[in-house]
Amino acid sequence: MPKTLAIYLMAGREAPALAEAAVAGGADLVEIGFPFSDPLADGPVIRLAGERALVEGMRTRQCLECLAETRERVDVPLIPMTYASLLDAYGYEQFAADAEAAGATSLIVADLPADERPELRRVQLVAPTSTDERVRLAAETTDGWLYLVTLTGTTGARRELSPALAALVERARAATEVPLYAGFGISTPDHARAAAEIVDGIVVGSRAVEVAERGPRALTEYVRSLRAAVDA
Amino acid sequence: MRTPGVYGAYGGRYVPETLIPALDELEAGWRAAVDDQSFAAEIVELGRTFAGRPTPLTRAHSFARDKRLYLKREDLLHTGAHKLNNALGQAVLARRLGKRRIVAETGAGQHGVATATACARFGFECVVYMGAEDMRRQRPNVERMHLLGADVRPVEFGTRTLKEATSEAIRDWIANVDTTHYLIGSSVGPHPYPEIVRELQSVIGQEAREQILAVEERLPDAVVACVGGGSNAIGIFSTFVADQEVRLVGVEAAGAASLGSGRAAVLHGSRSSVLADEDGQIADAHSISAGLDYPGVGPEHAFLRDSGRASYVTATDEEAVAAFRRLARTEGILPALESSHALARVADLDAELVLVCLSGRGDKDLAGVVARGAS
Ligand SMILES: Cc1ncc(COP(=O)(O)O)c(C=O)c1O
Numbered sequence: 001m002p003k004t005l006a007i008y009l010m011a012g013r014e015a016p017a018l019a020e021a022a023v024a025g026g027a028d029l030v031e032i033g034f035p036f037s038d039p040l041a042d043g044p045v046i047r048l049a050g051e052r053a054l055v056e057g058m059r060t061r062q063c064l065e066c067l068a069e070t071r072e073r074v075d076v077p078l079i080p081m082t083y084a085s086l087l088d089a090y091g092y093e094q095f096a097a098d099a100e101a102a103g104a105t106s107l108i109v110a111d112l113p114a115d116e117r118p119e120l121r122r123v124q125l126v127a128p129t130s131t132d133e134r135v136r137l138a139a140e141t142t143d144g145w146l147y148l149v150t151l152t153g154t155t156g157a158r159r160e161l162s163p164a165l166a167a168l169v170e171r172a173r174a175a176t177e178v179p180l181y182a183g184f185g186i187s188t189p190d191h192a193r194a195a196a197e198i199v200d201g202i203v204v205g206s207r208a209v210e211v212a213e214r215g216p217r218a219l220t221e222y223v224r225s226l227r228a229a230v231d232a
Numbered sequence: 233m234r235t236p237g238v239y240g241a242y243g244g245r246y247v248p249e250t251l252i253p254a255l256d257e258l259e260a261g262w263r264a265a266v267d268d269q270s271f272a273a274e275i276v277e278l279g280r281t282f283a284g285r286p287t288p289l290t291r292a293h294s295f296a297r298d299k300r301l302y303l304k305r306e307d308l309l310h311t312g313a314h315k316l317n318n319a320l321g322q323a324v325l326a327r328r329l330g331k332r333r334i335v336a337e338t339g340a341g342q343h344g345v346a347t348a349t350a351c352a353r354f355g356f357e358c359v360v361y362m363g364a365e366d367m368r369r370q371r372p373n374v375e376r377m378h379l380l381g382a383d384v385r386p387v388e389f390g391t392r393t394l395k396e397a398t399s400e401a402i403r404d405w406i407a408n409v410d411t412t413h414y415l416i417g418s419s420v421g422p423h424p425y426p427e428i429v430r431e432l433q434s435v436i437g438q439e440a441r442e443q444i445l446a447v448e449e450r451l452p453d454a455v456v457a458c459v460g461g462g463s464n465a466i467g468i469f470s471t472f473v474a475d476q477e478v479r480l481v482g483v484e485a486a487g488a489a490s491l492g493s494g495r496a497a498v499l500h501g502s503r504s505s506v507l508a509d510e511d512g513q514i515a516d517a518h519s520i521s522a523g524l525d526y527p528g529v530g531p532e533h534a535f536l537r538d539s540g541r542a543s544y545v546t547a548t549d550e551e552a553v554a555a556f557r558r559l560a561r562t563e564g565i566l567p568a569l570e571s572s573h574a575l576a577r578v579a580d581l582d583a584e585l586v587l588v589c590l591s592g593r594g595d596k597d598l599a600g601v602v603a604r605g606a607s
Contacts, residue, residue: 037514038395038499040402041248051390059511084246085498089512111246111498127250129409134252152250153407 003230004028004145004181004201005192007208007223008081010035010049011058014212016069021216022208023074025223031108031203032070034063034082041083041110043156045206060090064102071103079123081108084116092120106143114138123147128164132171139176146172148182148199157187157207161194169198189229196230237423240538242531245422247402247501254409259424261329266431271324275432278320282353283310285435289443294562296578296586302452303565303590304440304468311346313568313592314436314464319346319415321432323354326413333357333412337401339366339394339460340523340570341373342592343417348382350415358382361400365392366522373596391516394460394526398500418461419530422501426466426530433467436589441471444587453583454479457591458574459491459544460523462530464591469542479583480542482533483573485552487518490529491537491544499527505534520549520600521569523592547576553604556594568592569600 006029007022009015019030035050035058042050058066063080070078080099087095087109096107107122114124114137124138127149139146148169151162162185172180182195183203195202204226211222236259237243245255265271279285287308292301306314319336326334334356338344344360351358360377364386367374377384390396405414419429437455444452455472457465459482472478484492490505497508507515507527519525536542547555552569555576559567567575571591578586594601 036512037390038399040399040406040500043403047389054513059509059513061511083498084503085508085512085514087512088496088498088503089508089510111248111501113245113247113249113252116244116246125249127248129250129253131253134249138249149248149250152409154403 001200003196005223005227005230006031006181006183006201006203008033008203008205009212010046010053010209011063011066012053012056015066016073017216018212018219019070020073021219022223023076025220026227027076027223029077029079030070030074031079031081032063032067034060034080034086036083036085039083039110041154043154043206045209046155049209060086064098067099067104068102077105078103079106079108080104081110084109084112092117096120108147114141125149126168126172128152128168132175135172136175139172139178142178145179145181145201146176147203148172148180149184150182150195151185153184155184155205158185161186161191165195166198189225192226193229193232202230236427239531239535241496242502242504242534243423243426244503245501246498246503247422248406250406251409255422255424257329261325262424262428265325265328274324275321279435283316283320284308286439289440289447292563295559295575299578299583300448300585301578302444302587304436304587306436306464306589306591307565307567307571307593311342311349312595313342313346314433314467315343315346315417316349317435317467318417318429318432318463319343319350322413322415322428323350323356326356326415327354329413331411331413333408334415335359335401335404335408335412336415336417337361337394337397338417339397339525340521340568341366341370341377341596342523344382344384345373345376345380347415348377348380351382352380359404360384361387361397361404363387363391363393363397366394366397369600370522370596393522395514395517402500418463419466419532420461420500420502420528426502426532429463430466430470430532433463434470436464436467437469437471440468440587448585450585451475451478452585452587454481454581455587456481456483456574456578456581457589458524458570459484459529459533460526460570461528462533464589466530466532468589469536473541480536481577481581482542482544483577484544484546485519485521485524485573486546486548488524488526489546490527491533492546502531504529504531505537521552521573523568523570524573545577547573551576553601556597556601565590566594568594569597
């Protein structure tokens with residue numbers, strides 16, 4: 001089975017072209033960050049990108065438009081990733097419906113653990129700290145695949161692939177058959193290759209956001225290097 | 233309250249999954265502590281021998297002439313504010329949980345000082361996040377924290393005040409959750425924090441109720457407290473909630489009125505009434521008082537507002553400074569600017585016997601008040 005390569009980008013004027021560039025480089029899935037003023041799960045790179053997007057006027061409606069424009073350019077699954085406060089203000093069901101209408105294939109809400117708002121269909125996250133029981137709960141309710149947070153911490157590139165990932169994968173495999181994608185801290189082709197050996201997909205966020213600031217061509221090249229590593 | 237952690241439409245646990253097991257562990261540790269008489273005994277003992285409990289109830293004779301006004305003197309508590317009740321209690325809890333590293337946020341610096349004090353006493357490592365703007369305006373408290381051995385980390389982005397300091401403290405907790413207890417400073421945050429902080433602060437109300445009954449032989453007509461995150465208010469309100477004849481009045485800073493001008497939103501782990509825009513983005517708060525300069529409030533206050541059991545009003549910066557000066561002149565007490573907001577609304581209350589929670593002392597605010605010139 002080829003491994004899935006997911007790339008996270010912050011919503012914004014450039015996001016549709018950047019998503020197209022990521023897909024040209026071999027991305028199989030694109031996450032679009034809908035910025036929130038107080039992103040607890042994010043390290044400095046994504047927090048700063050979110051601050052800039054908010055200054056640029058990327059509120060929920062503009063993010064949904066960005067999603068729709070991105071959908072016109074790429075065929076891969078598109079998943080908004082955001083925080084509960086945006087959904088709370090918009091209405092949880094309405095948000096899910098309007099995101100789907102704009103081309104989203106699922107949702108990720110970083111501060112909505114599996115037992116909070118269980119009626120909302122979304123990709124659930126588990127972390128190295130999650131108990132086996134919580135891994136099972138998340139796997140049972142997740143939408144398609146399970147997001148493994150590789151480390152105990154916030155988003156952001158790390159020097160090494162988290163040593164906690166292997167044990168989490170083992171526990172998740174014991175609990176579920178759904179595909180497992182690993183994210184948080186993965187930034188280099190070496191990380192990508194090592195992670196792809198044990199999971200079904202990887203998610204690259206902070207480094208992709210950084211590279212995207214240099215434009216679509218740089219992003220395509222960077223994603224291509226990840227693709228080659230993942231397929232190796 | 234019905235489901236633990238749920239206050240009507242508010243409360244909950246809106247945090248990354250990474251923290252949920254720690255919150256479960258905290259809740260279990262808290263329940264075990266509540267059932268263990270030695271926990272309560274240790275807190276009472278620390279209060280009596282270290283913190284200075286019980287704090288007095290002072291009759292204010294001239295501040296508001298047509299009222300019988302009593303001040304519950306949390307300003308006389310060790311470190312100068314009610315925050316120590318919570319910090320000591322959570323430190324005992326952290327030790328039971330085997331956590332020896334403490335992370336906290338602070339606005340006015342009072343919670344940071346209280347936490348640093350508890351950590352010094354318990355031999356814990358202490359990291360306090362504080363907005364760079366707050367470090368500037370509450371300098372004496374930064375120096376206190378340093379002397380107490382705390383690592384004070386400036387937060388240089390966003391509002392540079394309590395909101396960002398809280399976010400950074402939570403991010404630190406996410407990264408160090410195995411070894412670290414997050415010692416939250418108010419009755420906010422994900423369940424079980426609002427309940428833990430309320431219970432640890434309820435000593436204010438329990439003492440004040442006995443004290444006022446002893447001198448007046450009746451309950452007050454109104455209980456008034458300032459509301460930042462809401463911990464001193466919930467601490468004094470909780471003992472009177474069942475007494476329907478006692479009015480509960482919370483006073484927010486006019487530029488930080490999460491209950492007065494907020495809407496339902498999710499901030500720092502719970503759903504509450506928050507200063508936010510229609511998209512759920514959190515707005516900036518503005519107050520001369522660093523301890524009230526926060527766009528959120530504890531979920532139980534949002535519930536008490538909706539149910540009508542408590543009412544919430546505001547005081548402006550100018551009104552708070554005027555009340556500060558007036559209490560100093562009339563009663564010989566320098567109140568914290570936070571507490572001055574509660575004092576500022578006493579005069580126009582339609583009530584005769586009034587109990588105010590004087591949550592802290594004003595030493596930390598002298599520079600700011602003096603800079604505003606004579607009244
Ligand atoms: C003296 C004093 N009163 C009140 C507050 C506000 O907090 P809370 O609403 O949690 O009591 C603070 C916060 O720093 C404070 O220092």
